[in-house]
Amino acid sequence: MQFDQLLQYTLSGLSTGAIYALIGIGFSIIYNATGIINFAQGEFVMLGGLLTLSSLELLKLPLWAAIPCSVAFSTLVGILFERLAIRPLKQPTPINLVIITIGGSILIRGLAMLVWGKDTHAIPPFSGDTPIAVGGATILPQHLWILAITVVIIIINKIYFYHTISGKAMRACAYNRRAAGLVGIDVRRMVLFSFIISSAMGAVAGIIVAPLTMTAYDVGVMLGLKGFCAAIIGGMSSGISTVIGGLILGVLESLGAGLISSGYKDAIAFIILLLILFIRPQGLFGKADSERV
């Protein structure tokens, strides 16, 4: 085993892990505000990528304009989803919520298939694709974008959740919805907010990863699941723990593929997930929480 090989596995893992982390944070935000695991989160990742494609090709927008355009549209879908499916729900039991978000994800995927077809599409990288050497390993400029945007998003999240009124209100909902309602917080509005934030974040994730992974109507499924794994490893936090969770998952996957068996790569990820759920359901860094066990 050479050093540069190990370095490459780690770097590849970190860059894939950052993608998982970004998607994972989207899951966490909705979960924390509403107690819903949004199984449709992956679809916003897909929408981000494909809407960027359309903005670039149909509207002939430059990349810097196509991105906000795509984020805005995806967010709109997120709002519609909350308004039309989540809010009118008469019996919001966890099982009903799981089923309705699964239904929503199938529906969104189906509509995307009609709009964009079944083909895979490529999106140009933000700033070229000349590999950058790091020690004996290489990464692409796009990987740096992913890392940078992940950091920016964490900082924005931190500011929002700890230094703004609506962010604090959302945290209050996460701790105790009933109590939050009693002190005058509009819980339903917070639910809508959380859908807005997480669909926008999902779209951002979809846009920055599309140049690497390419995009198609069905990319959301696997990326969504991996993002969910990251969130669970990180204990469903909307901050740094989920990022670490994503990075751990990415690196383990990459090392697993390189050193153990590439065929069982995904199995490794899910076995880790199960072990964490069995041993520390509150996540690697979280404090024990009676709700989850």
Next chain:
Amino acid sequence: MKMKCFSLVCAFTTLLFSSTVFAAAPIKIGALFAVTGPAAFLGEPERNSAKMVIDEINSKGGIKGHKLELVAYDTTGDATKAVQLATKLIKDDKVVAIIGPSTTGETMAVIPVAEKEQIPLISCSAGSKITDPVKKWVFKTAQNDSLAVGKIYEYLQKNKLTTVSILTVSDGFGASGREQLKTQAAKYGITIVSDDTYGPKDTDMTAQLTKIRGTHSQAIICWGTNPGPAVIAKNARQLGIKTPLFMSHGVSSKKFIELAGEAAEGIKLPSGKVVVADMLSASDKQKKSLMAFVKDYQKHYKTEGDHFGGHAWDAVNLIKSAIENGAVTAAAIRDQLEKSRAFAGIGGSFTYSAQDHAGLGKDAFILVEIKNKDWMIVK
């Protein structure tokens, strides 16, 4: 009450099915294609091509006065559905022959049905085991993947490249390619130094390629269908891998070049002749069919026809010649199919016999290289 609903539903179903029986005498040909689902890239061009040829035949008045009717169903790539729909085609639609399914897995599942009901099946999937051993009622038009592997290995042998790394996708296509790559290696004096796989939905293969880079093999062979191989091409470029990269015929479409972009340059792969139809010499027996197919497909669907569509084109035309030779019943069509000799189609020149229901030789594939975003024939 529940029962009433159910029996109503059932009664309606039977009505629906029986209404498709007409008194007229068109010859019904069934088709099972994976038009949606993960194998849609196969099923869609196949259905389009089959429909195109049948419409054309009918617009010219049919064959000997018989119009053809295509009954095509979408299997979504699911073997269970393929079997159900094969039964439906045979029992309810009363077809005389079935074209498809699109994938090897589905075909293997449908074979027992075709054999039992005695209906000729012309599969559009590549797995060698479909016609090896020969089954009485089963033919295929897709080139065996053993031929594609042979084409690459021949080139490697000629260029004295003896160690290879293989990277295959973990689905039916990749598994079948992997098996062929492993079994044929020894025959060409080739050693496989590393054997890796990736998932059909994977988005980063740098880990596998880093491992491959560490083996210092002289060639890398990747077996998969879009988009995986495009990711691999990009990852290989990122890692600065200079080892010659070979792909399978699974990506011999413009889509691959579009997805992989710059990274596609210099990649070699075995392909049906359809992608280089205009570059073939006029003496090539297939040239006439190929040019006709490419032109028609462009006209009907405003996009490039690929060799997957070609499999269905070949299948319909083989059935057409069988009917032209007087066959109308399932059994007669089967017998005529087996007598097809040197039929110049899209996939190659087909010669079926009692011992060979695949019908193609090594010349069905050519090795092409991607240069300047286009295909070049490797001499």
Next chain:
Amino acid sequence: MKRDLFLFIGFAFLILLAPQLFSGGYLMNVLVFVGINTMLSIALNLLLGYAGQISLGHAGFFGLGAYLSGILSTSYGVDPWLAMPLAATVVGLMAFFIGFPILKLKGHYLAMATLGLGIIIYIVFNETVELTGGPSGLSGIPNLKIAGITFDSDVKNYYLIWTATLMVMLFSLNLAGSRVGRALRAVHDSEVAAQVLGVNSRILKVQIFALSAIISSLAGSLYAHTMTFISPASFGFNFSIELLTMVVIGGLGSIYGSFLGAALLTLLPEFLRGANDYDIIIYGGLLMAMVMYMPGGLVRGIPALFRRLVTTKKGEAGHA
């Protein structure tokens, strides 16, 4: 109680009579699958509808039953009649042991864990090529035989599958009406309250999980021996979701509901065949609409809808 028995006998009678009404043809083939799916929905419903525990990995147990029985009878020459209970025992034990840690989890966490379990099983089917044939599938699985009859035609398979399905139904109806069923419903409503009343909810949940896996495994074995070919694609995440849809659409906690859900979802594609590409949308929409407007499922929703139509618009209550 008596009414329930009559209902079941009537149902069984109609089911066994059906082949006489629709002689042969493709419909028989579809109805065989309705049977298999009914068995699977009941299995999942026992867990989800009665015990209130979700599973997004049931396709895995279904697949394990199919593969274990398929491999034993194809590669090791074990008689299918022996291979089926062997497979069910192995799957049941597996579910029992994994049930302890997995059922400690709740709600979304349980959904995710079972989903992960299903995906791991699916990957194992794909990767253990020497054993399972990998993604290309396992072919040549023998049909079941009894007293000189080989179950190799749709009509014969219909009787085979539906005999098994009816037995599973009868068993589940009994279970639901028994002390165990009442205890399960108590666990469903409030685990704490159930425990206070002396129900060992932990063991009970694990037992029902194992039972559910065993029924799924049997359905899988029967599927393998009627299809004679299996491949991993039939046992993926999507099928787990399809099963969940069947249970929800039919009605949680209703055995006949499971039949309705399975029948609707198995027959639906036949009606949607013209609308090829749209079926995924209809699917997703239906799933959402059911949860929103008919959370009790068809089995409760249709009578309720019917009653409402009768009371509000007398005379116009034709079809709904």
